[in-house]
Amino acid sequence: MSKHFDIAVLGGGPGGYVAAIRASQLGFKTVVIDKDNLGGVCLNWGCIPTKSLLKNAEHYDNLKNNSEEFGLKVEGLSFDFNKIIKRSRGIAERISKNVELLIKKNKIERIKGFGKLISNNKVEVSFENGNKEEITAENIIVATGARPRFLPNIPVDRKSIITSSEAMTLEKLPKSLIVVGAGAIGVEFAYFYSVLGTKVTIIEMLDQILPIEDKEVSETLEKSFKKRGIEIFTGTKVVKAEIEKEDVKVTIDKNGEIKELRAEKVLNAIGVVGNIENIGIEELGVETYKNSIVVDRENYSTNVKGIYAIGDVIGAPWLAHVASSEGITCVEKIKGLHTTKVDYENIPGCTYCQPQVASIGLTEQKAKEKGYDLKIGKFPFMASGKAFAIGERDGFVKLIFDAKYGELLGAHIIGSEATEMIAELGLAKALEATPEAIIKTMHAHPTLSESIMEAAANALSESIHI
Numbered sequence: 001m002s003k004h005f006d007i008a009v010l011g012g013g014p015g016g017y018v019a020a021i022r023a024s025q026l027g028f029k030t031v032v033i034d035k036d037n038l039g040g041v042c043l044n045w046g047c048i049p050t051k052s053l054l055k056n057a058e059h060y061d062n063l064k065n066n067s068e069e070f071g072l073k074v075e076g077l078s079f080d081f082n083k084i085i086k087r088s089r090g091i092a093e094r095i096s097k098n099v100e101l102l103i104k105k106n107k108i109e110r111i112k113g114f115g116k117l118i119s120n121n122k123v124e125v126s127f128e129n130g131n132k133e134e135i136t137a138e139n140i141i142v143a144t145g146a147r148p149r150f151l152p153n154i155p156v157d158r159k160s161i162i163t164s165s166e167a168m169t170l171e172k173l174p175k176s177l178i179v180v181g182a183g184a185i186g187v188e189f190a191y192f193y194s195v196l197g198t199k200v201t202i203i204e205m206l207d208q209i210l211p212i213e214d215k216e217v218s219e220t221l222e223k224s225f226k227k228r229g230i231e232i233f234t235g236t237k238v239v240k241a242e243i244e245k246e247d248v249k250v251t252i253d254k255n256g257e258i259k260e261l262r263a264e265k266v267l268n269a270i271g272v273v274g275n276i277e278n279i280g281i282e283e284l285g286v287e288t289y290k291n292s293i294v295v296d297r298e299n300y301s302t303n304v305k306g307i308y309a310i311g312d313v314i315g316a317p318w319l320a321h322v323a324s325s326e327g328i329t330c331v332e333k334i335k336g337l338h339t340t341k342v343d344y345e346n347i348p349g350c351t352y353c354q355p356q357v358a359s360i361g362l363t364e365q366k367a368k369e370k371g372y373d374l375k376i377g378k379f380p381f382m383a384s385g386k387a388f389a390i391g392e393r394d395g396f397v398k399l400i401f402d403a404k405y406g407e408l409l410g411a412h413i414i415g416s417e418a419t420e421m422i423a424e425l426g427l428a429k430a431l432e433a434t435p436e437a438i439i440k441t442m443h444a445h446p447t448l449s450e451s452i453m454e455a456a457a458n459a460l461s462e463s464i465h466i
Helices: 016-023 040-045 047-065 081-105 184-195 215-227 322-337 364-369 385-390 418-431 435-440 450-459
Strands: 004-012 030-033 109-111 114-119 122-126 132-142 145-149 176-180 199-203 231-233 236-241 248-254 257-263 266-270 270-273 305-309 349-350 356-363 374-380 395-402 408-415
Touching: 004 016, 004 114, 016 030, 016 081, 016 266, 016 322, 040 047, 040 081, 047 081, 047 114, 081 109, 109 248, 132 322, 145 408, 176 184, 176 248, 176 257, 184 215, 184 349, 199 257, 215 231, 215 356, 215 364, 215 395, 215 408, 248 266, 248 322, 266 364, 356 418, 364 374, 364 395, 374 418, 374 450, 395 435, 395 450, 408 418, 418 450
Parallel strands: 004 030, 004 132, 030 109, 132 305, 176 199, 176 266, 199 231
Antiparallel strands: 114 122, 122 132, 145 270, 236 248, 248 257, 349 356, 356 408, 374 395, 395 408
C-alpha cells in the first residue's frame, strides 16, 4: 500500500523546501521529492556558491588595487584558483546538509528520487537503482525549477562552451572568456573572472548590460567594467559559436557589421527555461506556455484540480526569494488562510558584482511610459562620509516618486552593499512611503543607508550634503 500525504512537493529548491516546511508548520503531513541535494540550483549551483566566488574576487581586488589607500603593503599577492572553487563547493554542500536537517526537524518525509505525476493525486518516484515507488497526496506542488536556455547556434558542450554550473567548477583559470548574455548571471561571472586576470568580453543582444535595470545604473556599471578592461558589445547578436581545436570562434553581428571573436571558453548566460518535461504534466493536461506551467497567481493552482506549481517552473521572475514567497503563499491558500498574495510589483533584484546593483519597482523609463509625473532624487556615494571612510565612493542611490501623491515608485542603487540596502526601500514601497516619510525616519550616522534619506531629500531639493 502506497504512503499517503496531505501535500507532496516535487522539487527541493528554495520554492519546494520552503513550501514543505510551511506545510508542516500548518499541520500538513508532507513529503518532499528530489533526486538531487536539497536547495536546488540556487543553493547548490547558483545564489550561494557564486556569492562565495564573488567574495573571493572582491577580497583579491581590494588587496591588489586598493591596499595603499588603507596604508597596507602587500607583497607577493597571489591566489589558488582550485582553493577558491573548493571553498565555494564546500559552502554549498554544508548549507544543503543544513536544509536536510531542517526537513528532518520539521518531520517532513524526504524521498531522494525523481517524481512523476501519474494522476492529480498520485506520484511515481523512480530511484537510481531502478526501483519505483508510488505515493498519493491530496495536493501536489510542482517546484521543479528551471535550467539554462540553449540555442542551436551556441552548441553547449560543457567543456569549451559552458553554463554557469561549469563556470563555478573549472579546474583552471581560462585565459579568455566570452560571456553571452549580460543579465545578473553573466555580469557576475564577468566580474569574477576579470578580477582574477581572465580577458573577458560581454555580448548582449539588448542595448544595455543588465537590461532590466535603470539605464543610469547600467551605464555606470558599464563604465566601471570597461575600466577593468572588460570589452562590452551591446545591441549585438551572436550569429554562431564554433568550437575549434584551441578555442571557440564567436561570430557577432552589430548593426549589420560582422565580426569574429575568439576565446578559450564561452559562457552561455542567455536565460533559463522551466523543467516541465517528463514529470507527467502533459499526460494530465496541465496547461503550459513557453516551457512554463500556467497557474492562477492568487493561489498557484493549475487547471487540474489538486495540482499546484511555484517557482521558476511557472516563469519569470526567476528568483529564489520569489519562489520561496510563492511556496509559502500556495500552502497557506491550501490551508484556507486569508494570506496576502505575492506582490509582483515589489520584488527586489540584486546583482552581486562590484559595484553591487540592487533595485525594486519601476525604472525611470518605465514610470514615464506609464504616464507618471516624477520627482527623482539622487545621492552619490561620493558625498557619503561612510562611503569615504570605507573607500567605496563609486555609485549612487536613485529614488523615483510619483509627483502627484509622493508614492515611491522605484528605487535603484549601484555601489557598496547595495544588495543589503534595498530591503529598506522594499518596505518603504510596500507601505507607500513618501519622500517626507523617508526623510523623517532617522538614519544612523555614519552609514551607507543615510544615502537613501539624502536621495529622498534631494527629490524635494532638501538634501543637506549635496
